[in-house]
Amino acid sequence: MYTNSLSGQDKPTIQNRHALSLDNSQAIRSAFFISDGTAITAETLGRSILSQFASVPFETHVLPYVDTLERAQDAVEQINMAYQRDGLLPLVFDTIVSPEIREKINSADSCNLDMYEGLIGRIAEETGIEPDGHSGHAHDHVDSETYKARIDAVHFALDNDDGARTRHYSMADIILIGVSRSGKTPTSLYLALQFGIRAANYPLTEDDLYDNQLPKALREHKDKLFGLMIDTDRLVRIRNERRAGSRYSSYQQCQQEQRAIQGIYISQGIPNLNVSEMSVEEIATRILQMTGLKRRIG
Amino acid sequence: MYTNSLSGQDKPTIQNRHALSLDNSQAIRSAFFISDGTAITAETLGRSILSQFASVPFETHVLPYVDTLERAQDAVEQINMAYQRDGLLPLVFDTIVSPEIREKINSADSCNLDMYEGLIGRIAEETGIEPDGHSGHAHDHVDSETYKARIDAVHFALDNDDGARTRHYSMADIILIGVSRSGKTPTSLYLALQFGIRAANYPLTEDDLYDNQLPKALREHKDKLFGLMIDTDRLVRIRNERRAGSRYSSYQQCQQEQRAIQGIYISQGIPNLNVSEMSVEEIATRILQMTGLKRRIG
Numbered sequence: 001m002y003t004n005s006l007s008g009q010d011k012p013t014i015q016n017r018h019a020l021s022l023d024n025s026q027a028i029r030s031a032f033f034i035s036d037g038t039a040i041t042a043e044t045l046g047r048s049i050l051s052q053f054a055s056v057p058f059e060t061h062v063l064p065y066v067d068t069l070e071r072a073q074d075a076v077e078q079i080n081m082a083y084q085r086d087g088l089l090p091l092v093f094d095t096i097v098s099p100e101i102r103e104k105i106n107s108a109d110s111c112n113l114d115m116y117e118g119l120i121g122r123i124a125e126e127t128g129i130e131p132d133g134h135s136g137h138a139h140d141h142v143d144s145e146t147y148k149a150r151i152d153a154v155h156f157a158l159d160n161d162d163g164a165r166t167r168h169y170s171m172a173d174i175i176l177i178g179v180s181r182s183g184k185t186p187t188s189l190y191l192a193l194q195f196g197i198r199a200a201n202y203p204l205t206e207d208d209l210y211d212n213q214l215p216k217a218l219r220e221h222k223d224k225l226f227g228l229m230i231d232t233d234r235l236v237r238i239r240n241e242r243r244a245g246s247r248y249s250s251y252q253q254c255q256q257e258q259r260a261i262q263g264i265y266i267s268q269g270i271p272n273l274n275v276s277e278m279s280v281e282e283i284a285t286r287i288l289q290m291t292g293l294k295r296r297i298g
Numbered sequence: 299m300y301t302n303s304l305s306g307q308d309k310p311t312i313q314n315r316h317a318l319s320l321d322n323s324q325a326i327r328s329a330f331f332i333s334d335g336t337a338i339t340a341e342t343l344g345r346s347i348l349s350q351f352a353s354v355p356f357e358t359h360v361l362p363y364v365d366t367l368e369r370a371q372d373a374v375e376q377i378n379m380a381y382q383r384d385g386l387l388p389l390v391f392d393t394i395v396s397p398e399i400r401e402k403i404n405s406a407d408s409c410n411l412d413m414y415e416g417l418i419g420r421i422a423e424e425t426g427i428e429p430d431g432h433s434g435h436a437h438d439h440v441d442s443e444t445y446k447a448r449i450d451a452v453h454f455a456l457d458n459d460d461g462a463r464t465r466h467y468s469m470a471d472i473i474l475i476g477v478s479r480s481g482k483t484p485t486s487l488y489l490a491l492q493f494g495i496r497a498a499n500y501p502l503t504e505d506d507l508y509d510n511q512l513p514k515a516l517r518e519h520k521d522k523l524f525g526l527m528i529d530t531d532r533l534v535r536i537r538n539e540r541r542a543g544s545r546y547s548s549y550q551q552c553q554q555e556q557r558a559i560q561g562i563y564i565s566q567g568i569p570n571l572n573v574s575e576m577s578v579e580e581i582a583t584r585i586l587q588m589t590g591l592k593r594r595i596g
Binding site: 186 | 327335336337338339342343346347349350351352353354362363387389391393395409411413414416417418420421422424425427429430431442445446448449452453456459481483484487488491535536539577578579580583584587
């Protein structure tokens with residue numbers, strides 16, 4: 001099974017480990033995210049919690065599909081090896097439903113952080129209903145209607161990316177606008193994959209920016225428009241990664257475009273968001289919140 | 299703030315509520331996912347746990363960005379209203395870091411399921427380090443290197459979708475192959491957005507399927523190929539949603555294509571996966587597991 005360090009860098013060498021271990025606060029500690037399914041839930045919550053301990057250099061390992069006692073034994077061996085190597089108890093975040101498999105995982109030399117048991121027990125008590133005992137929720141997405149909504153949204157986003165077509169805008173849930181490289185495409189795709197929302201996107205080019213009105217294709221769907229804004233410094237950096245040293249990437253050009261588009265958002269009353277400090281997840285969530293747009297899945 | 303029912307259907311009407319409430323086991327119960335950030339973590343774990351109680355009709359509400367006492371008060375009022383309406387204590391899943399805001403949320407009439415406090419306390423005890431107290435982990439993705447890797451991967455997936463281009467395959471981390479509508483495109487995009495992996499995809503058409511060798515563009519990158527398989531019944535259903543009643547969507551055509559591609563995977567020794575019962579998340583996770591491919595972000 002593959003492992004991955006939290007920092008995205010290569011694993012520390014034995015030498016690095018020892019050097020780091022001299023200062024105890026810098027000792028590397030292993031963290032495992034273990035599940036009988038994709039481990040997305042365990043990993044999402046686990047990383048979120050680890051981010052509260054930014055001073056600890058964690059080495060993280062994702063172990064999905066630990067759904068047999070044999071695989072659980074493999075996991076236990078990995079955890080125990082990490083303990084021997086680190087000299088610190090590994091943190092084990094798990095979302096395993098089967099009591100036998102969970103018990104096996106708990107037998108490892110670890111600080112076990114069960115994410116399910118306590119919460120499920122409290123809900124069973126409150127509702128008076130016993131949990132089903134099946135694993136994960138990933139199968140929700142295999143449900144035919146959900147699958148279709150999601151795939152349709154992805155293909156819609158692809159077909160209507162970057163102003164490629166405008167004739168299907170009547171079917172769009174939302175049309176993202178912004179200057180080149182302001183984050184429209186990844187946001188459209190995330191809205192599609194995560195929420196089943198049909199998001200088109202349209203780049204406002206120089207011609208559009210200095211015209212006195214919105215392009216015709218957009219004017220007809222003004223109620224669906226949502227504008228992305230981005231700080232000039234950040235836009236310059238992103239564009240330079242694409243075309244270094246060009247007019248397109250120059251500070252002056254980026255600043256002018258941002259000023260012009262801000263004017264359009266204000267004069268046309270288009271809701272908009274400065275996305276400079278935001279991840280794609282944050283942009284998408286803020287858009288739902290600001291527009292009241294309903295998800296089709298999730 | 300927007301709300302969304304778990305089933306993706308419209309909210310039950312008051313009339314439905316009463317009808318359902320006659321049978322106590324069917325009484326609707328509200329569940330809230332609350333966070334000072336995107337609420338993705340709270341929602342992911344919360345839905346996963348609720349799926350263990352499939353017999354309970356939950357009405358779910360996602361409240362992101364509850365990051366001031368005022369917003370917390372709004373949330374409390376929503377929770378209390380739900381309690382009055384349902385006659386059952388709402389379940390409140392939260393991942394709020396600020397003690398003041400968490401205390402406010404806890405003051406609502408609810409069954410509070412804190413996802414952070416217990417786990418963070420145990421880690422602080424084990425590591426001897428106090429948590430940072432900042433919220434969420436979403437900002438990880440704003441880190442410039444991570445942002446770039448992610449956006450580059452998304453654009454790579456778009457540019458190399460559906461066999462559009464093959465000249466950049468040397469830069470691909472993986473090349474997904476399969477028949478039309480076997481799930482290549484959403485999987486490529488998910489690999490890009492979630493893991494920063496540069497995934498191209500190439501549809502094997504009839505010409506390719508009945509040739510005695512792989513298309514040239516693929517032959518040169520055989521070590522990067524990964525094949526998707528799909529049950530004929532499911533493929534027929536998916537294709538019929540696109541072109542109903544066509545030869546393309548016929549059982550015979552789908553079956554022939556699947557048989558031919560299976561032959562190619564076997565004869566060429568291409569790792570492959572039957573994705574019929576899998577969500578996009580599951581497909582992507584299984585591919586990482588089977589190939590040992592390393593993520594670039596996460």
